[in-house]
Amino acid sequence: MVNLSRCIAQVGCILAICHQASAAPAPRRTVWEVVTVTSCPNNACATTAPCTSTLSPVTKTLTTTECSTSEPVTTTFESTSSSLTSTSTSSRYTAPPSGNPYRDRNFNTIHHIYNLTIFPNQVPIIAFGASAVPDGLFADHASGRISPVGNFTDFEDSIEYFFALPPLPISNKNSAAFTRFELAQFSSECPEIASSTVYLYAEVVNATSPDNGKLVSILKQTGFWRFNERGEVVNYDLALIEVDHFIEELTSTDYNDPAAQQELIHTTCNAQALRCNGKNAQYDSIEHCIESLSAKPFGSYTNVWSDSVVCRSIHIVLTITRPDAHCPHVGPSGGMKCVDYDYKTRQFDDEHLWGRTDLFRCIA
Template identity: 30%
Template sequence: MEKIPQVLTSAAKKAASLSVEELWKLQTTIWDNFLYPANVKQIQSINSTLFAPNIQGRVDITRTFDGAELNTEYIFGLFADPTKLSLIGVPVSYNITKFAATDNIVSASTVFMFNATMFGKLIPITIDTFTTFDPETKQLTQYDATFKWMDFLFAELYAEIGTLIHANSTDQVDAYLTNIMAQTLCEAHSAHCTGADQQYADATSCYNYLTTQVRLGQVYELGRNTLWCRLMHAEMLQYRPSVHCPHVGPSGGGMCVDDQTYAEKVLQNYFTNSPFIPSL
């Protein structure tokens, strides 16, 4: 039988514990502010006081996010505009269906309802999370999030798009999405990426590059060299162009790049702020 990993250092054991009730409140406060339109207020605050300055975050279908400013932008800014191009829209409600907590650690499974304005309907999405909180400041210090069954969801949404555009094949759906996503990206680039932040010579070269040199991508590739990844980062251009414009450009800016194998993704030793295994 495998032994419990000995990551339970003296520092971890000295960390103050939070009650289950306190951890429940901290978790629900994060989710309350993740919902639209509460997330709009959070993204306008930069930086959210809900996050520790050195917060570390990871999302299975994207990648890692360091620091309060970056996490404020992505957690709250990504789903803060129901008028933007998005398959899943904005989160409007949630229900925590599983919850376990000890010390400063929370494990939760949460079903969110997203208002998918593109389809005119509500979509349920389950997000499983492991989180840690600072016992003194009560701020979120780490999160490891997994979007469940997203392949299943995207397959259904692609089929719906196919029906809407009267497509005869998945290739036609891919071509349709490639076109509207490239147009959206190039419009955002023209609006926000100017001067030293400019990534493409003009809108035409932007569109040509994105439609011929970058693949559309799969649902797990929102952190790889894909259109899906760049579309996600396009939402961030308005906040910090100098940081985010490279993410939609040809280089991918370190965010939309094919820099990991499957094994490297699985074995990545990322979190350093606090153990995810409780002290004994």
């Protein structure tokens, strides 16, 4: 595989990748020719085998770029086949107690959402956005909080967090991606509310490596969900646990090292030059970007929602799906996302986010 050590832009939950959808001609190397997606119609996931859906042949490709100060090397994901079954699904599917329809429904919805964060199941969503998200998972106006990343206030924001940010094998030094998950804890004592704890296992995905399949790290996410009468997620309040330690293990990088910080700045600035141009341009040049970000706090993965380099390295990833929305977040002002919010606003402003403070209680 191409040397991946340069492309270390990290992302909240967590994808470190520089994207290029259309750029000047550059050497290309197809590393994933067929994309398949596990899909469970009507949330009816089987306990013994993954449900599957088909993707019609398409012509659109997802192209990613290893970013450095030298000539970029691009990688193209092509979705070109149909009627194929993904082998990526949770390795431990623990069914909820039988005889409770809403509990089964809520469990299956959450299970289906996390299954679409597993590589390569998320690739069609990265490439095609909302049109590739199965019906019945998120309501049109879904909104929520993901600590320490930020608030997500609509359907597009929500699907970008869940499906565009999980790591791809080309995105980090270890060629790691989420290959399986475990819905370790689950409770739903009323139709509209559920709580869960999920373990996401990042393993090496590189058929040419002797480490292929080796466990790199595990990310833990816990929190609450709220559903509408159709079983779609309307709201969520979730937290990533010790995400900074997960990032260190995923990338084998110490971001307390000034050299690693500078490398991330250069990677982010090269990526924004490719993705944020024309009306979305944020800096006069790559050098202007580097100068601007070098003057800002580097930040931390325990507090992503800040005027920092770390925050911008996350939002540059999301420019592949919606550059109009996310390029301003990478810019000098932070675009109202990569700005400093105080602790109370980040964690307790439920009234502003949802209009109430008791959203995740079961009403007797």
